[in-house]
Amino acid sequence: MPVPISASSRGSHGKGAGLGLALVSALAFGGSGVAAKPLIEAGLDPLHVVWLRVAGAAVVMLPLAVRHRTLLLRRPALLAGFGLLAVAGVQAFYFAALSRIPVGVALLVEYLAPALVLGWVRFVQRRPVTRAAALGVILAAGGLACVVEVWAGLSFDAVGLLLALGAACCQVGYFVLSDQGSEAAEQAPDPLGVIAYGLLIGSLVLTAVARPWTMDWPVLAGSARLDGTAVPAVALLAWVVLVATVAAYITGVLSVRRLSPQVAGVVACLEAVIATVLAWVLLGEHLSAPQIIGGAVVLLGAYIAQSAAPAKGAAEPVAAGGGAERELSARGTAA
Template sequence: MHSSPPLPQVSWLSPRTLGLTLALVSALAFGGSGTAAKPLIEAGLSPLHVVWLRVTGAAVVLLPLAYKHRDAVRRRPRLMVGFGLLAVAGVQACYFASISRIPVGVALLIEYLGPLLLLGYLKFVQRKPVSRAATIGAGVAVTGLACVVEVWHGLAFDALGVLFGLGAACCQVGYFLLADAGRQGDRPVDPMAISAYGLLIGALALTVFTRPWTADWSVLGGDVVMNGRVLPATLAAGWMVLIATVLAYLTGVVSVQFLSPAVAAVVANLEAVVATVAAWFLLGERLGGWQLVGGALVLIGAFTAQTSRPAEPGPEPADAADLAAPVGLAQLAESVALAEPVALPEPVALREPTDPPAERSAAGGHRG
């Protein structure tokens, strides 16, 4: 078995500390995406087109990195396709389908059940030991998220909306499992390659789903308003692309190489807290008592999860890339690799979200 490609090392940081630092940077970067996206949405772009701009812009920025690691596609094609379809395009498609039918707060909470689903998959499907600290931390973090989004204000049951939300959660699970799978097996690939090709493939898939040629892109040539301050639209777009996507994905995927997927997933729950706090400071949106309580619970959950110690590795599968994604998701990636295209659903059946939080969170504040 070949060893994984060498990862950057910092002499005065342990690998675990470096992984936690990168995971926190990723959460901070992802969490600020909604704050940058909202002024663009208010200026006239639809949330779907803002997401397309975010992912496609990041894919273009990372094209040199993709070219540098072009051999990764030949060595692990299913891993690259799976990450692009699940961790990038799948999260976005399912999330927007969900918020078109159920309140945004409920959709976000369902999506962030991902860490709990991940723990269940690791324990019951891959038969790997899961620490009590990680399980408790995930439960506390999800409880905190329910407070952050004040889920009780928008309780409504729509079976299809809930299913789409669960689909987003499963795709989030795929993000962490596939990021971890890159270092395993006899054909390891650089995590930078996973990010670059994942965004590139995700951008191609989202192009079919969002139909960007219907958008009024002249908005980017003007100004936008952020909490009473006038800013160039390109500044908001640049932050969303470079910080909330390029930096967020690169640091997030690399962090999984130093941490277990379970710990990295729980730390990622901080994104929702960052999104709420950023909206408070930069957009002037009210932060209530429940948000403060929920944020504290998420922090406690993330701290509890990161105190867990890595489990002893079990027998390694013949090809971790084939076993990394949850049941059903791995088959999706494999079918694409075998030239059996998987078409993303056209959003013809979606209706625009009507609850106030949708505008704040639709294009950001969540992974992908």
């Protein structure tokens, strides 16, 4: 059912709910690596794990896609943009980058997305950005550099960095397209329908890239090792699909609608912190002192940004009157 967001609901209560949803989304997304890594170590190709994740989530959301089939005619550009950028683009570019540059470097470049979102809001939408929000992004980016220990990998590959930057740009598309619900409640497309069709489109694109017919399917019938403990591979896959994808995308999109793309983008940086902590607890990958300090800095940056930046429903100057339909049209063209 549609999720109406009235102007009165964008006050402190709506902002608090949005922050909670953003944290849940970061937790869900952050848990994907802990479940996916044992599957990869058990013999699955990383790109095949991505395809299983997206295609499985698309199957789960298929009934909602059928229910909101009118979206195909009403918002084709939005659905195509969400599927290509927010789903297939982020996943494909990120995993391609991992084949050329260290994981930490790729993750840091990808999570430049919040800074790019601020650039979109300031220079494309021509809306003001508070100094505190900008400071929050700087702190989050600096803390993230400590979390991933970027100094540990200095042999940069130009193509790899460009691929990681492509993932960051696609992640910008995720936050910006998720923000399209600023229209009147009766005009705003249902977020669940958008996610459902985004996953369907993303799974089609990834099918052509991953070629799942070449996958080692018997791996899913066996078990994988989670810090030495045997866990059914299908259970890990279920977590990746249901929690790290379906629940993560739903809470992420709803959080953007209650906050703003720049604030939700900064909070999403917590995903890297959460992923690192979960890997420490569940996989035995211990944190170093700089990583712990960096995690605290990321938390501080996210808090400063969300507490200081105005809610998107608040009165704030916007140049040239950019109404909701005009903004959506521009985003669809860019997509």
